Amino acid sequence: MEAKRIQVPLTDEVVTQLKAGDSVLISGVVFTARDTAHKRLAQLLEQGEELPVDLKGQIIYYVGPSPARPGRIIGSAGPTTSGRMDLYTPLLLRHGVKGLIGKGLRSDAVRKALQENRALYMAATGGAGALLAKRIKAAEVVAYHELGPEAIHRFVVEDFPVTVINDSYGNDLYSSGRQRFAGE
Amino acid sequence: MRNINVKLLTEVVADMCKEANYFLGQDVIAALEKGLHGEVSPAGKEVFKQLLENARIAAEEEIPICQDTGFAVIFVELGQDVHLTGGDFNEAIQEGVRRGYTEGYLRKSIVKDPLERVNTNDNTPAVIHIDIVPGDEIKLTFVPKGGGSENMSAVKMLTPSQGAGGLVDFVVNTVNLAGANPCPPLVVGVGFGGTFEKVALLAKKALLRPLGQTNADPYYAGLEKEMLERINRTGIGPQGFGGRITALAVHIEVFPCHIATMPAAVNINCHACRHVERVI
Numbered sequence: 160m161e162a163k164r165i166q167v168p169l170t171d172e173v174v175t176q177l178k179a180g181d182s183v184l185i186s187g188v189v190f191t192a193r194d195t196a197h198k199r200l201a202q203l204l205e206q207g208e209e210l211p212v213d214l215k216g217q218i219i220y221y222v223g224p225s226p227a228r229p230g231r232i233i234g235s236a237g238p239t240t241s242g243r244m245d246l247y248t249p250l251l252l253r254h255g256v257k258g259l260i261g262k263g264l265r266s267d268a269v270r271k272a273l274q275e276n277r278a279l280y281m282a283a284t285g286g287a288g289a290l291l292a293k294r295i296k297a298a299e300v301v302a303y304h305e306l307g308p309e310a311i312h313r314f315v316v317e318d319f320p321v322t323v324i325n326d327s328y329g330n331d332l333y334s335s336g337r338q339r340f341a342g343e
Numbered sequence: 344m345r346n347i348n349v350k351l352l353t354e355v356v357a358d359m360c361k362e363a364n365y366f367l368g369q370d371v372i373a374a375l376e377k378g379l380h381g382e383v384s385p386a387g388k389e390v391f392k393q394l395l396e397n398a399r400i401a402a403e404e405e406i407p408i409c410q411d412t413g414f415a416v417i418f419v420e421l422g423q424d425v426h427l428t429g430g431d432f433n434e435a436i437q438e439g440v441r442r443g444y445t446e447g448y449l450r451k452s453i454v455k456d457p458l459e460r461v462n463t464n465d466n467t468p469a470v471i472h473i474d475i476v477p478g479d480e481i482k483l484t485f486v487p488k489g490g491g492s493e494n495m496s497a498v499k500m501l502t503p504s505q506g507a508g509g510l511v512d513f514v515v516n517t518v519n520l521a522g523a524n525p526c527p528p529l530v531v532g533v534g535f536g537g538t539f540e541k542v543a544l545l546a547k548k549a550l551l552r553p554l555g556q557t558n559a560d561p562y563y564a565g566l567e568k569e570m571l572e573r574i575n576r577t578g579i580g581p582q583g584f585g586g587r588i589t590a591l592a593v594h595i596e597v598f599p600c601h602i603a604t605m606p607a608a609v610n611i612n613c614h615a616c617r618h619v620e621r622v623i
């Protein structure tokens with residue numbers, strides 16, 4: 160299957176062209192956030208305050224990289240389990256986030272919010288942190304420095320490989336893939 | 344009696360932390376290569392390709408195979424004729440972990456309190472399991488255990504009447520519920536028998552066995568095969584994208600148990616099944 164190349168920021172047009180099961184190569188900016196950063200972002204949105212970074216049309220990558228060696232851009236940087244972010248994700252999607260990268264199952268509420276807000280949940284290969292790090296061409300911390308690996312980083316990525324799990328039509332590769340290959 | 348200075352342990356442990364996280368074992372690489380050929384799902388094949396390429400890059404550049412460089416779990420077989428000198432044995436091992444994770448640019452993933460969640464910043468404390476054995480050597484096994492797969496593990500006090508079928512169902516259900524979360528393809532460690540705490544330790548020890556080696560008892564080797572086949576019929580596949588290879592191996596470790604009990608534990612490990620051994 161030929162991978163489709165997409166560029167961030169994401170538009171509705173790009174999002175609606177992609178379907179669960181598609182292999183995608185992402186280029187452009189992605190922002191990282193894990194548990195604590197999500198909690199803080201959600202609090203700001205609930206209080207009607209401005210976020211430390213503009214996330215409209217952007218992709219959030221759930222990752223806590225290992226430290227970079229001197230002279231390197233980043234350490235190992237594969238996805239962490241997405242489910243822990245489920246509580247905060249619908250709010251971020253309503254705020255305009257267009258893509259999420261992680262690994263593992265999402266809640267019904269997240270899948271519904273992806274449909275309602277035309278956004279994508281994509282998985283990068285969990286445990287391929289060394290390979291994925293090669294596709295990260297620049298990295299800087301842009302918010303919450305004090306959180307170390309959990310700080311919000313701004314990555315510039317090139318041909319970052321992911322697979323669409325939940326598309327904007329309500330399809331779910333985790334259940335369709337399993338159905339297709341179960342049995343025998 | 345042989346004197347061993349604990350400072351040597353610090354050095355060896357620091358080294359093992361790095362080695363385990365940069366270099367995937369040949370047994371796992373062989374299993375991934377077999378998976379690449381055996382998997383029928385195109386998305387699944389792509390995952391195997393990426394994992395093999397990932398292992399190559401990690402080793403070449405000495406960067407961690409996975410950014411989750413784990414909880415440092417250390418098994419010690421301490422020869423009873425060894426006399427430890429030069430300081431505190433436990434602290435020497437902790438210092439090794441501290442150094443290894445810092446010098447090796449490994450991620451520090453341990454928080455001091457489960458509720459307050461403040462990082463200890465040096466990946467200590469390590470979890471240390473000690474067995475006293477005959478002889479005058481120390482054998483160390485270092486296992487960095489990732490959080491994502493640990494989260495999907497389970498212990499269950501089965502009842503004796505549930506028999507082998509009950510065990511197999513429990514193992515398969517645990518993997519089924521975990522789905523894509525623990526980064527399949529998996530290595531599944533099963534503990535069977537013992538007590539509530541013993542069975543969990545057996546499951547972790549089962550992960551230390553080289554891939555491809557079965558339980559020495561043909562009956563349990565057969566059960567391992569049956570569990571693997573059933574897990575691979577779930578269709579979960581590599582990374583949960585759908586496919587025929589959800590697990591690379593199932594290892595079971597068995598221990599006698601009480602007349603009233605039949606404890607079982609499943610310790611799920613991802614494909615990043617990292618462990619190194621050293622004998623001093």
Ligand code: SF4
Pocket residue numbers: 237238239285286287409410411412488489490491492524525526612613614615
């Ligand atoms: S489950 Fe394993 S491969 Fe996946 S993120 Fe955790 S340590 Fe890495």
